[in-house]
Amino acid sequence: MSGSLIIPGDSLPIDSRDSEIKTTIGPGIYKNPQTQSIIPTNAGVINVQQNKAKTTQLVYVESNSKRYIPQTNDFVIGIVTGVVGEAYKVLLQDFSTAVLLSMMAFPNATKKNRPNLKIGQAVYARVSQAIPEIETELECIDPTTGKEGGFGLLDESGYIFTVNLNFARELLFNPNSIFLEKLASRCKFEIAIGINGKVWIKCGEGIKLEKETSEEEGKTPRENTRDLKSTLAAARYLTKCQKISVESLDQVLDEAFKNV
């Protein structure tokens, strides 16, 4: 039954009372605490995955939405907007409530050795706590190793843009996704995808600020703008990818990289 459309109020294509199969519910599914019955709450494509022994199953609705609601263990990109006490206020989406990123939630951080983030800078972080009633918290440590693990400040030589939430999930979770593969045929890039719909991308060296380039005399300004142009072209390409069919992918890629 996976892959069919479902809207709120439909009955789910599974038998939830069947005690033989243990059901795990994902996004878009609601369990009524009184009756223990489960119903879909989002419109989208239903996904039911059973394991081979048919003892457990996973049910969720794949849908597109604009508002991001933080969930524990999500990887997000946030913009630092302020400091409250010992924590940074971080915005995950425009016009949303700011979430907290404690200064202690960085690797090797102590009271004396604090991270130094400025307002407007972007961080890649993991949602460590998301309970609707209290403030959501982020952290920049990999919980399994206690090390950096790719989290932390995203440097300013990369460009940040926003995409739809389902496209961000597609880029991050779908191993067969062809969008980034196609892009890799054109240029060398570094990318960070936040599940909150923000994408940070840097082609080659990205941009170099003037003070850095003056120290480094070897590079000509033209080489600098080439990286800048290809970063912007990559961002343009990915933004367009949200709305096109697979057949026109090459054409869109060519169009985006026309002037590079």
Added chain:
Amino acid sequence: MSKNIEVSTNEKTYFLEALKSGIRLDSRAFDEIRQPEITLSKKEYGYVELDWGTTKLAVRVSAEIRKPYEDRPFEGLFMINCEISSMSWPHFDNQKNSNDEVLIARIIEKAIRRSNSLDLESLCIIAGEKVWCITVDLNFLNYDGNFIDAGCFGVMLALHHFKKPDISIVNGGEDIIVHDVNERQPVPLSVLHVPVCLTYSFYNPGNKESNLKGEDDDEIYLLDANLLEEQNREGSIVITLNKNRELIQLSKNGGIPINANVLLELSFKSMKIVDRLTEKIKEVIKKHEAERYEELNLRLLEVGADR
């Protein structure tokens, strides 16, 4: 909830660095406007939806018969209601009008109403007694910068699209009959000229101090800024022109100083764009009229066949 957007340092540095190398983030040229996409209502007169890039707006024109002002008995009434709701952008408040909103509404009104682009005397029915009152409701649906240019273009388009019902005066000027649009062909408004607003945003890539002193004048100007560009601009100017090469309005509210030569240069540059936009209005309306006429003819033919 934060009522404003946060522009990350990354976006800002990219934007400014790109400007210095002569490119815009959406790969437009510096003096290139976003292509307007126009939807004209087929069923009624005077309803227009406009997509200016991702800036969206809806305009409705309506007419009613009212008593004129006592000091101007021969002139009809013309009003523009500019509604900027928080639907277009949460930053705009529904209840109270912020300075930006008042400014947008006033500039549009000044460009169109106060430049006499609508012939008010042709709206007179009986002097001192009855005149047409034309009301334009301008609703902004989505904000991605440049409400002024889009709003002005949308209102002018709607005024061209609108037709008021035909009237006849009977009993020696005592009574008037308003004819239904199906009974008699409605009459278009007489639009005297088409004002076009163009907004230029200014950026100063160099030192702020030396710019204020007037030592360097290498400001960068962008036509038709989008949201990100509008958020980062250091000054802007609205130039309103029409096809007859008349300068209707210049509005520069603070911001960095610009050179007089730049102003002249921008005005001359604007003329081409004004011509193109005016031509676009005429062209779209003409095509729409032709379609409408064809539809009407078809209906007449059907009646004939029934007999």
